[in-house]
Amino acid sequence: MNAALRSPQPPLTRSVEDYLKSVFHLTSQGGFATTSDIAEMLEVAPPSVSGMMKRLSETGLIEHVPYRGVQLTPQGRRAALQMIRRHRILESYLTSKLGFDWGDVHVEAERLEHAVSEKLIERMADALGEPRYDPHGAPIPTAAGEIEEAELVTLAETAVGSDVVLQEVGDENTERLRYLAEQGLTPGVQLTVIDRQPFHGPTIVRLGDGTTRVVGQELALLLFCRPTDGE
């Protein structure tokens, strides 16, 4: 009777995979993903989302509370994490084995993630030595579906005077990423927060080589850092 119990599992369509990923990202801080947020993220009209949410909850991939929002079921979460693993392994592979720029890989991976087999992804992961982070510093879920949850703060929130490591860049815009790379602001770099201007002004940081950078709030909000003071 219930569709979720009926079939072994018909392969997910490309659209479904995209919806699941969106819900995952929008609920990563807990809570529900709203129709309009999903619509905006996927660039579709809200009614398209409503329709899809209905179908996905019938197949047991999400929990839909009408007029409230949606969450992933364990099954939906598994599928989403699989897609995210694919995406991040692909980004890593394209970057380290085929000379792609970290600003370009997102678009490419976005298309490929729907077409690669499990086997191919594992071969790539193997060739890379089972990487744990993608080129943007985002954690790569394991094949078993586990993902690291780090507690990071944006550069805009760091305490003036503190030392941090830039852990992850939460952006996929080619131009911004290219700029950040030019500035030496890539995952793994050590930073000392020297100053911050008031009224959402820029944060000034010093790199390991002693040079400084002035990072406006828009960018600072995309730079996720781990404090390293008390170590």
Next chain:
Amino acid sequence: MNAALRSPQPPLTRSVEDYLKSVFHLTSQGGFATTSDIAEMLEVAPPSVSGMMKRLSETGLIEHVPYRGVQLTPQGRRAALQMIRRHRILESYLTSKLGFDWGDVHVEAERLEHAVSEKLIERMADALGEPRYDPHGAPIPTAAGEIEEAELVTLAETAVGSDVVLQEVGDENTERLRYLAEQGLTPGVQLTVIDRQPFHGPTIVRLGDGTTRVVGQELALLLFCRPTDGE
């Protein structure tokens, strides 16, 4: 008015790409591709083919003579060759860089060819040193859309007593390919045709190492060879 003249070019869908490839393969010896041959190759019902042929001829990718068959237009041929290049570069890459078996790559490439960018294919081709043949010995079209046309004969047609080189294996079945590899019958191998049994019987060949193989007609018809006698 004419759809072919209207737009710059809306990207081809996955289905369209598959239809074009089929037509290319079915017309490689000249002539027309028939509705039923295309239907069989793509495993769809004949009316689906009729419908698609109508649309494709409206967009200028094929020439459709109703009740006769179809041929590619230059534009359609270009698109088909691009897909074949993608497919064969992917097969080559998966085989030499990611340890895939030559029997497995076809299925994987079949999905990926619709998702890769031009740029990725060229990076792969570059990493491989611009290969001219794929793992099955099939010629890889150039980025400019040129493909080598070799005159090959099947092992079943070779003259008894002649020397040949196995140039291409015209099959994609995993089991058959695995078997052929075990027998040492892979592209590039030198063969001497020792004998052939009558009534479509097997062909007996000798390999370079002096061992012999008995190749039944079904397989012999898939082994495309280049005679090397008069050299």
Next chain:
DNA sequence: TTTGAGAATTAGTATAGCCTAATTCCCTGT
């Protein structure tokens, strides 16, 4: 407590592909 703005859903269409059943066409064998 009511109301209205904004979010979400339902209603009604559209398109790409696919299907089966019905019909039409072409050509070959008598």
Next chain:
DNA sequence: ACAGGGAATTAGGCTATACTAATTCTCAAA
């Protein structure tokens, strides 16, 4: 010269996914 069989096409439907317009729901502010 034409009849019949096989190939191709047309007719009519179905599903997935998207859209716009219309409707309904929720919640916070007055």
